[in-house]
Amino acid sequence: MYALVDCNNFYASCERVFNPSLRGKPIAILSNNDGCVIARSDEAKALRLPMGAPAFKFEDFFKQHNIHVFSSNYPLYGDMSTRVMRILEQFTPDVEVYSIDEAFLEFKGYENFNLANCGLEMRTRILKWTGIPTCVGIAPTKALSKVANKIARKFPEHTKGVFLIDSEASRIKALKWFKIEDVWGVGKRLAKRLKSKNCHTAYDFTQLPDDYIRKEFSIVEWRLKQDLLGKPTLRLEEPSPKKSIATTRSFESTYADIDNITERISTFATSCAEKLRKQKCSCHMIIVHLSSDRHNKDQVHEYGSKMITLPYPTDSSLIISTQAVAAAKQLFRGGVKYKRAGVVVTGLVPNNAFQLDLFASENPKHKPLMHVIDALNKKYRTHTIKLGNQDLQRTWKMKQERLSPKYTTNINDIIIVK
Numbered sequence: 061m062y063a064l065v066d067c068n069n070f071y072a073s074c075e076r077v078f079n080p081s082l083r084g085k086p087i088a089i090l091s092n093n094d095g096c097v098i099a100r101s102d103e104a105k106a107l108r109l110p111m112g113a114p115a116f117k118f119e120d121f122f123k124q125h126n127i128h129v130f131s132s133n134y135p136l137y138g139d140m141s142t143r144v145m146r147i148l149e150q151f152t153p154d155v156e157v158y159s160i161d162e163a164f165l166e167f168k169g170y171e172n173f174n175l176a177n178c179g180l181e182m183r184t185r186i187l188k189w190t191g192i193p194t195c196v197g198i199a200p201t202k203a204l205s206k207v208a209n210k211i212a213r214k215f216p217e218h219t220k221g222v223f224l225i226d227s228e229a230s231r232i233k234a235l236k237w238f239k240i241e242d243v244w245g246v247g248k249r250l251a252k253r254l255k256s257k258n259c260h261t262a263y264d265f266t267q268l269p270d271d272y273i274r275k276e277f278s279i280v281e282w283r284l285k286q287d288l289l290g291k292p293t294l295r296l297e298e299p300s301p302k303k304s305i306a307t308t309r310s311f312e313s314t315y316a317d318i319d320n321i322t323e324r325i326s327t328f329a330t331s332c333a334e335k336l337r338k339q340k341c342s343c344h345m346i347i348v349h350l351s352s353d354r355h356n357k358d359q360v361h362e363y364g365s366k367m368i369t370l371p372y373p374t375d376s377s378l379i380i381s382t383q384a385v386a387a388a389k390q391l392f393r394g395g396v397k398y399k400r401a402g403v404v405v406t407g408l409v410p411n412n413a414f415q416l417d418l419f420a421s422e423n424p425k426h427k428p429l430m431h432v433i434d435a436l437n438k439k440y441r442t443h444t445i446k447l448g449n450q451d452l453q454r455t456w457k458m459k460q461e462r463l464s465p466k467y468t469t470n471i472n473d474i475i476i477v478k
Contacts, residue, residue: 061175061198061226062292063165064205065148065182067141068193068213070161071099074140075130077191078467078475086127090115093310093459094131131460135469143190151182156296164202166296179222199225202294203287206244207234207262231290235263245284250277262288301339301408307331308402312459314353316397321350322385326449328403329384333377336405337434342373342414344407346380348387353399362398364391371420373409376430379422380405381447 067073072087086103090096097113107125109118115129122129141160148155154166167175179196186194195216197209204225211234212223225231241251243262259265266288273282283293307328315321325348336343349365366387374380384403392398433445446452465473 061167061170061200062202062205063167063175063179063182063196063198064158064202064209065144065163065165065186065194065196066209066213067144067161068195069099069101070141070192071130071132071137072101072104073192074133074137075128075464077140079464082128086125088113088122088127088129090129090131090462092132093312094461095310098132129462131463133464133466135466136464139468140190140192144186144192144194147186147189148182150185151178154296164205164296175226176222176224179224180220183221194221196222197225198222199231200290201287201292202296203244203284204231204234204290207238207288210238210242228290232263235266235288236261238262240265243284243288245280250281301341301410303408304404304406305332305335305339305343305408306402306404307335308349308400308404310400311398314397314399316395318389318392321392321398321401322388323449323451324401325384325388325403326381326447327451328401329381330377330447330450332403332405333375333380333430334434334437336375336380336408337430339408340411341408342375342411343370343380343405344373344409345369345405346383346387347404347406348384348391349402349404350388350391350398351400352396356397356399359397362393362396364393366391369407372417372422373407373414374422374426375411376422376426377433377447378426378429381449385449 069087071089075087075089076082084103085101086107086109087101088097088104088109089099091098094115096115097109097111097118100109100111104127107127109121109125109127121127137160145155145157145163148163148165152165152167154168156164158164167173167178170178175198179198183194183196186192195209195212197205197207197212199205199208208223208225212219212221225234238261240246240254240260240262241248243265246254254265257268259268266285268285270282270285273285286293309324309328311320311324315324329346346368347365348368349363351364352359352362354361368383368387370379370383388401436444467473467475
């Protein structure tokens with residue numbers, strides 16, 4: 061059996077944990093640079109605040125309906141997500157973290173257990189220990205657990221936040237109620253094609269012949285059908301090393317000077333190097349790109365990209381930053397107002413297995429230096445040590461005018477109980 065545990069309105073719930081006065085009130089969370097709405101509470105959804113709404117266009121709407129608007133507080137959300145996932149690992153070792161607020165669990169050897177009670181215990185423990193409300197869907201397959209989770213979320217009073225599909229009758233009833241466009245893995249285009257074949261519910265989809273699905277669609281849709289029939293084809297995914305690592309950001313404002321550009325590029329390159337070391341990999345190639353504001357109709361859009369091939373693989377922040385900054389200087393054009401930049405490291409190889417170069421090698425002092433820097437930054441949970449060409453005050457220069465305190469990751473923001 062599989063379970064899908066989904067945190068309800070996760071970003072908004074995180075804000076409410078440390079600010080209980082927000083309970084029952086509409087909340088909206090904005091994207092990077094306070095651009096658009098990326099998360100809404102149920103109260104905000106009831107007011108018909110659209111997902112992706114540009115913040116600057118909806119300022120009057122926010123004030124009119126007393127919507128509490130926050131900048132994305134990723135340190136807080138990431139820490140709360142980790143706490144939730146650690147609690148789930150207490151119930152079974154087989155956990156797939158699907159997203160920041162979702163996880164699949166596989167229950168092996170639980171044939172004689174009451175899984176509905178297990179789901180209620182998970183939900184109760186997470187709420188008690190973190191303050192985050194969740195819903196749990198339990199079923200024989202991952203796709204059906206998604207369906208069960210939706211039902212638990214839709215009918216909280218009847219299900220108490222937990223729904224179990226454990227019989228053929230409950231499976232068929234759930235699939236007949238479930239719309240085809242809401243099925244996990246069915247996008248708008250596929251839903252439109254299926255509806256043209258009079259396939260309007262998940263149950264209708266399971267009645268399509270296998271040969272027809274393979275011919276008209278693909279093996280992916282066939283596997284989805286088997287999963288909805290209760291035959292597991294989608295297993296828990298094991299975490300695998302990334303083939304490339306990227307750090308890209310929009311600036312808080314446009315930059316036309318090389319100093320601000322190189323500072324941002326150095327920060328992005330250092331971030332990539334830190335992720336490389338965390339994955340225990342080194343890179344062979346670095347890609348740097350610069351872009352002007354494509355939404356500004358008053359100037360011609362400029363975009364430039366440059367790839368650098370290194371003579372030897374490295375995970376050193378010093379080398380990656382130096383090479384990335386050099387590439388940015390070559391891409392930079394005077395008079396252009398740049399809005400976005402990024403650094404990508406690719407050609408990744410494990411640190412303990414790569415081809416050495418006979419004539420070039422990394423400075424042997426870099427490895428122990430990077431180890432010490434990572435250890436200190438991890439100990440103090442902040443970028444205490446940076447390169448000299450980075451901004452010493454801020455990691456990301458983003459517009460975050462409505463940022464809530466970092467209650468769990470910054471000692472200065474911890475709540476004081478009197």
